[in-house]
Amino acid sequence: MKHILLCICALWLSFDTYAQSSIKGQVQNEERNVIVYATVRLLHPDSTYLQGTTTDSVGNYTLSNVQQGKYLLTVSYMGYKPQVVPVSVSEQEQTVPTIRLSHEAIALKEVEVKAQSFIRQKDHVLIIPDKQQTKYAHTGYDLLYNLMIPGIEVDRRKGAVSTLGGSVTLYINGRKVDYREVRALRPKDIEKVEYYEMPTGKYAGDVASINYITKEDTRGGYVALDGTQTIGYTNGDYNAVVKLATEKTNYTLFAGHTMNNYKNGNQSMQENFAFDEPLTRDNLTEESKVKNNQQYAQLNIQNQGEKRVLMAQAAVVHSNQPDNWQRERVSYSRDYAGSNSYSRTDNQSLMPSLNLYGRFNMRENQRLEVRVNGTYTHNEYDRNYEEGDFLSYTNVNENMYTVMGDVNYGIQFKHNNSLTAQAVHYHQITSSNYAGDYHYWQHLWSGETLLFLTYDQRFGKKITLSGRIGLSALQYRLHGNDKIKRFSPRANFSFMYNVAKGQAFFTMLSLGNEHPDINTINSVDQTVDMFHIRRGNPYLDKTILYKIYAAYSIQVGNFNFIPMVEYSSDMNDIMPDYYIENNRLIESFRSDCDYNRVRTGVNATWKVNQNLRMNVKGVWSQNKLKGGIEDKQQNFYGSIDINYYWKDFALNLYGKTMKEALDENGVHVRQDGNYGLSLGWFYKNWMIEAGANNLFWNDNKTQRYMNSTVYDYNQTLFSRLNQQAGYVKVAYTFDFGKKTSRDQKNIDTNINSAILKAR
Numbered sequence: 041m042k043h044i045l046l047c048i049c050a051l052w053l054s055f056d057t058y059a060q061s062s063i064k065g066q067v068q069n070e071e072r073n074v075i076v077y078a079t080v081r082l083l084h085p086d087s088t089y090l091q092g093t094t095t096d097s098v099g100n101y102t103l104s105n106v107q108q109g110k111y112l113l114t115v116s117y118m119g120y121k122p123q124v125v126p127v128s129v130s131e132q133e134q135t136v137p138t139i140r141l142s143h144e145a146i147a148l149k150e151v152e153v154k155a156q157s158f159i160r161q162k163d164h165v166l167i168i169p170d171k172q173q174t175k176y177a178h179t180g181y182d183l184l185y186n187l188m189i190p191g192i193e194v195d196r197r198k199g200a201v202s203t204l205g206g207s208v209t210l211y212i213n214g215r216k217v218d219y220r221e222v223r224a225l226r227p228k229d230i231e232k233v234e235y236y237e238m239p240t241g242k243y244a245g246d247v248a249s250i251n252y253i254t255k256e257d258t259r260g261g262y263v264a265l266d267g268t269q270t271i272g273y274t275n276g277d278y279n280a281v282v283k284l285a286t287e288k289t290n291y292t293l294f295a296g297h298t299m300n301n302y303k304n305g306n307q308s309m310q311e312n313f314a315f316d317e318p319l320t321r322d323n324l325t326e327e328s329k330v331k332n333n334q335q336y337a338q339l340n341i342q343n344q345g346e347k348r349v350l351m352a353q354a355a356v357v358h359s360n361q362p363d364n365w366q367r368e369r370v371s372y373s374r375d376y377a378g379s380n381s382y383s384r385t386d387n388q389s390l391m392p393s394l395n396l397y398g399r400f401n402m403r404e405n406q407r408l409e410v411r412v413n414g415t416y417t418h419n420e421y422d423r424n425y426e427e428g429d430f431l432s433y434t435n436v437n438e439n440m441y442t443v444m445g446d447v448n449y450g451i452q453f454k455h456n457n458s459l460t461a462q463a464v465h466y467h468q469i470t471s472s473n474y475a476g477d478y479h480y481w482q483h484l485w486s487g488e489t490l491l492f493l494t495y496d497q498r499f500g501k502k503i504t505l506s507g508r509i510g511l512s513a514l515q516y517r518l519h520g521n522d523k524i525k526r527f528s529p530r531a532n533f534s535f536m537y538n539v540a541k542g543q544a545f546f547t548m549l550s551l552g553n554e555h556p557d558i559n560t561i562n563s564v565d566q567t568v569d570m571f572h573i574r575r576g577n578p579y580l581d582k583t584i585l586y587k588i589y590a591a592y593s594i595q596v597g598n599f600n601f602i603p604m605v606e607y608s609s610d611m612n613d614i615m616p617d618y619y620i621e622n623n624r625l626i627e628s629f630r631s632d633c634d635y636n637r638v639r640t641g642v643n644a645t646w647k648v649n650q651n652l653r654m655n656v657k658g659v660w661s662q663n664k665l666k667g668g669i670e671d672k673q674q675n676f677y678g679s680i681d682i683n684y685y686w687k688d689f690a691l692n693l694y695g696k697t698m699k700e701a702l703d704e705n706g707v708h709v710r711q712d713g714n715y716g717l718s719l720g721w722f723y724k725n726w727m728i729e730a731g732a733n734n735l736f737w738n739d740n741k742t743q744r745y746m747n748s749t750v751y752d753y754n755q756t757l758f759s760r761l762n763q764q765a766g767y768v769k770v771a772y773t774f775d776f777g778k779k780t781s782r783d784q785k786n787i788d789t790n791i792n793s794a795i796l797k798a799r
Contacts (some may be wrong), residue, residue, distance in 0.1 A: 053227050056082040059492045062454060063103040066135035066404055067095050067115055071287070074099025075141060076253050077166070077232055078117040082127075085110055094166075098214070100404055104456065106134075113668060115139050129710065133454060135404065154389035158189075158595055160544060163240050163496070163504045165189070165231040165593075172650060176683075176690035176720060178266070178727045178771050180210075180225030180252060186683060188645040188655040189235055190600040191591065192248075193679075199223060203237075204659065205548075205589045206247040213254060214242065215397065215409075220336075222252075224281060224294070226264075227771065237591065238534040238546045240506040241410070241460050242450055244494040245532055266727075266771035273302035273760055275767075299333040304366075305758035314750040315601070315623050315657055321571075323381075323755055328366040330760075331485035331681045334359045347402075353395040361435040362388040370427060381569065382426040388413045391417045405452040405498040413498040415442045416758050425569060433476040433568040440470040456498035464490040468712050470558065484561060486516035501538065514555050518562060518578045526582050530554040542595035552585040556614055560629050574627045577617075581631040602639075610635040615669075615705045618751040625751055632668040635704045637661065655681040665701040671750070673702035690720045692731075710743040714762065 066317045067078045080101045081092040090111065095101045108129050113136065116122035120141035127136060159166040173186040181196040193202050199219040201208040210222050243249040245680040261284040268277045279296040307325035312318065338355035365384040393415040417440040425432040443469075449458040467487045474480040492510035499505070510530040517523040529551065536546040562576035588728040617630035641659030648654065662674040677699040684691045695715040702708055718731030734740055740762040745754040 046578040050067055058690075061108055061131060061134055061233050063106055063127060063129065063136060064404060066099045066138050067101065067117070068099060068138055068346075069120065069139045070140060070142050072140070073344070075120070078115055078120075078141070081114045082106065083112040083114060084113060094161075098175075098401055098407065102450075102452075111216050113139075115141065117141060127180075130148075137681065139144045141143055142172070143339060153307045158600065160358050160542065160593075160595070163236065163238070163498070165235040165237070166233060167231060169233070170650075172685045174227045174230070175721050176406065176685055177227040177721075178729075178769075180222035180227070180230065180687055183225075183227040183230060184222075184233070185681075186653070188647075188653055188681070188683075189233075190236070190593065190602040190645050191237065191643050193657065194281045201250065202247045204591075204641055205281065205587070205606050205644075208248045208250055209239075209243070209245075209246040211249060211251040214251060214400070217525050220294075220296075223278075225252060229705040231255050231496070234298075237593070238504075238506065238536050238548055240504065240534065241458055241494065242448055242462075242495045244460065244496075244506060244508040245492065260776060262773055262775045263444070264771070264773040266769070268767060268769040269340060270761075270765055271765045272765035275300050275302070288344055290340070290342045292342075294338040295336065297333070301331045305332050305760050305763065307755065307757045311619075311753045312751065313625055315620060317374070319571070319573065322371045323457060324369045326367050326380075332361040332365055334361070347400060349397075349399045351395075351397040353397075354393070355395075356390070356392045359389040359391075362386070369672075379428045382424070383425045385424075386420070386422040388420045389417060392413060409446075409448040409451050410776065411444070411446040411468075413442075413444045414512065415443070418438070418447070425567065427570055430570040432569070434478075434566060435475045436472055439472060440468065442466070442468045452766070454492070458496045460492075460494040460496075462490075462492040462494075468558070474564060480564055481519075482562055482564065483519035484558060486514070486517065486558065486561075488512060488514045488555070490530075503538075504536040506532075506534045508625070512553055514582070521563075521578050526553075526555065528582060528584070544593045545591075546593075547590040548588070550585070554583040554585060554610075554614075556580040556582075556631075568627070572625045572627065577629040579615055580629055581612045583631070585609070586611070600645045601642065602644075603642045605640040608637045610704060613665075613704055616750045620750050621728050623664040630668060633706075634666045636664045636666065641645075644737065651685045653683045655679075661701065665702065670704055671702060671706060671747075673700060673708055675700040688721055688723050692718045692720075705746075706748075707744055707746045712740045712742070712762070714740060725775070727769070729769045730763070730766065731765040733763070736764070738763050 048554060065443040067080070068074045069075055073351070074095070076099060078095045079092065080103070082090045082103050084090055085363045091103060093101050093103055104758065106129055109623055111127045113125045113127045113598070114122060115125070120143060121578065123141055125139060127134065130724055150351070156464055159168070161402050167187055169183060169187060173183060177183040177186050179196070181194060181199055181201075184192070184201065185194040185196040190770070191203050192208065194200075199222065201210060205569050212221060212225070227502065230252050232617045233254040234251040234253065236243050236246070236251070239246040239249040261282070264281040266279050269584065270276070277296075279294070281292065283290065283292040294634055307323075307328070308406040309323040311321045311323070313321070334357065336355065340351065340353050342349065342351045345351075363384065363386060365382065370379055370381050393413065396412045398410045402408055419436075419440070421434070423434045424512045443725045444465070446464045448462045450458060452458045465487065469485045470483070472482045474482065490510060490512050492508060494506065494508040496504070496506045505640050508531065512528040512530055514526040515523060530553065532548070532550040534546065534548040536544060538544050543654060560576055563578060564576050566574045568574055587606065587608040588617070589606045594601045607614060612631045613633050613635040614629055614631050615633060618626045619626050619628075639661040640658060641657065643655070643657045646654045656678070658678040660674070660676045661789065664672040670715070679696045680694065682693045695713070696711045698711065698793065699713075700708070700710040714734050715730060716733040716735070718729055720727065720729035739758065742757045742759060742762065743755070743758070746752060
């Protein structure tokens with residue numbers, strides 16, 4: 041017994057001697073701003089390497105599984121003097137005082153990243169833009185396009201970023217942003233890009249996430265101007281930015297104007313109505329006009345301290361779609377002589393808003409984000425329709441009030457695990473007056489509360505697990521109707537396994553829900569034409585969303601390859617519903633169908649050399665409707681993008697094949713392929729780019745057809761936007777004082793509305 045006790049004591053002393061500890065701390069610069077992705081290395085006293093890491097998006101670092109003893113901690117970052125700090129580890133968790141790096145006296149003029157620019161971290165991919173990718177880009181979308189991240193599709197002209205699984209959520213320094221904010225980013229201000237294929241922590245719930253990490257300078261300012269003009273039809277986009285930065289506070293003023301004015305292409309459509317006596321109608325567009333413009337202005341004020349960031353943004357957006365009209369030749373199979381139809385619509389909106397945001401680093405392992413947004417929107421909608429002796433008129437005035445609050449709290453624990461809690465509430469009140477064919481007063485209020493709890497756990501360097509559970513509670517009431525209450529669970533589970541260097545497998549399973557759009561929750565009738573009426577439905581069910589997604593990422597040198605597969609199901613999909621009433625077609629909404637989608641594909645990128653880059657994608661998809669409507673469609677489509685850089689010039693070539701799909705509304709859509717090229721000149725603060733789309737092709741068409749028991753149609757559209765056209769873009773930036781980073785515009789120019797419109 042005595043010998044056993046001695047052995048136990050010896051083992052205990054052995055474990056105590058080699059107890060594992062962790063080292064934590066934060067890295068800042070002289071201005072007390074955090075430095076993200078600084079290199080942190082732990083060395084033995086004789087300077088032999090032990091382990092290393094990088095600081096995260098708030099400047100924090102953690103070194104785990106460190107034996108107790110004495111070490112040297114080295115911290116370095118480009119443009120700063122490296123620093124060595126002696127560390128003595130004697131506890132389970134050793135917190136190192138904040139390390140502040142001083143600026144390097146010698147400026148580095150040009151640094152070319154020759155090492156691998158795609159670096160797989162524990163839960164994301166870190167991308168370091170090289171000199172060419174940064175130089176030959178003007179916006180955040182341009183840079184993202186040049187990076188050619190495998191699995192990511194970037195439309196830099198429209199500002200759309202997506203994966204096979206859906207739209208990618210974009211962030212700047214950990215804050216969710218919209219189209220114009222990313223468009224306003226200067227590539228030279230972007231230090232690194234984080235790509236989360238399987239989002240965890242604060243990004244949990246996204247299909248995929250991209251976070252831009254920007255450089256933070258503290259004094260100076262800039263004036264930036266840019267304009268894009270299409271050749272072939274009137275389409276323009278013009279923007280101006282003025283920024284002034286002091287030591288802790290930035291002031292930025294944004295303003296912009298966009299416009300479209302063109303005659304749209306030809307359109308033919310055949311409709312079949314299953315009335316008591318069947319009727320066929322043929323429509324041929326003889327002439328049409330599309331006209332719209334939008335203006336915005338925004339003032340940003342941001343104040344940043346050692347442990348917090350505060351931001352206030354006031355904005356106003358004005359949108360106008362005046363005098364849009366269409367003239368068609370109409371013929372019928374019986375009883376009606378051929379005639380002309382004429383429709384005209386006017387839309388006008390004014391939307392002021394106020395957004396408040398705060399991020400607080402409560403402790404080195406805890407963060408708190410708070411956001412409050414308030415928006416008022418005034419919408420006006422007019423429509424006239426004439427066909428022979430038939431006349432229809434609609435006028436709607438709407439006032440909408442929206443308030444959103446979001447609180448996000450995260451804590452990082454000792455054993456590679458973290459917990460994130462989030463509470464969100466949306467509240468919306470809309471009041472609309474309908475006049476013309478029908479007189480209604482509609483009042484709708486709705487409120488939705490979302491609660492989420494996310495737990496992330498890493499096991500060594502190979503495995504990351506993430507689980508997110510939540511609850512959605514929706515209440516809404518249309519005046520004159522009973523209150524509707526909907527409670528829905530939400531969940532998201534993901535698994536990532538780093539198989540080997542440059543290889544990773546990840547999969548995700550999610551359960552979610554969607555609620556009916558507010559412009560469907562009504563009992564309003566709107567006349568489309570003499571045989572067609574649109575009608576709302578205030579009793580639609582919620583849509584339950586299921587999705588499973590898996591991918592395998594392979595990186596070999598400058599070649600990246602990702603095969604992917606996805607299955608999704610929208611149960612109780614909300615889609616158009618057609619029935620006959622008093623010998624007229626009523627188009628309302630239904631929620632008794634399931635929409636299923638299977639997609640599989642591959643995406644490959646190849647950095648041939650410093651000047652030539654390529655991106656190729658191929659996808660097979662099958663879409664199916666089941667339940668109240670049975671239908672399906674399958675298709676294979678692909679795309680290719682090529683970038684070539686030479687001196688101050690960048691050449692881009694792209695092409696896309698024909699794409700055909702059955703959408704969630706039960707409509708078959710066939711879109712012809714397209715191709716294009718652009719040539720850009722990038723010199724100092726100037727950027728001039730010229731491009732052309734479908735240069736030798738002027739009959740690019742979109743075909744849409746739908747079949748139901750009482751109504752079907754087949755439509756062919758030659759839109760002006762899809763035909764041959766060119767564009768010229770010019771941008772110039774003037775920096776004054778010490779160069780500062782491009783500020784972010786948190787302005788949403790999308791106008792929401794509860795108005796039920798005829799088209």
